[in-house]
Amino acid sequence: MADGDASDDGADDSGPHVRSLLGAYVLEALAPEEDRRVADHLAECGPCGAAYLEVADAPSLLALLDEDDLRWPGAL
Incomplete structure (x- = not known):
């Protein structure tokens, strides 16, 4: 995979992808506007x-x- 292709696989949050936010999303730990952005993105990606x-x-x-x-x- 070429370096320019990295944002196309959902592997990070540097572009439109939201993979790095999914842990917080499933734990309901995002701000409402961020939660909405992730939900909208998941519906399309x-x-x-x-x-x-x-x-x-x-x-x-x-x-x-x-x-x-x-x-x-x-551990103690």
């Missing part, structure tokens, strides 16, 4: 929509964890 599907279940999976699950092994 196949690569970003596919990336969204990869992380969309993260909030429900995180809800299954308790505090002990989040501790680093061997």
Whole structure:
């Protein structure tokens, strides 16, 4: 892939793509206008929509964890 093609695959947020915002989007941590921009983009962009599907279940999976699950092994 040529350097000029990087913004066409949804891999970053430097162009119109929103992949770097998807974590915050699924956790509902974006400002309303940013949330709307991501939602609008996902409705139109196949690569970003596919990336969204990869992380969309993260909030429900995180809800299954308790505090002990989040501790680093061997931590105090």
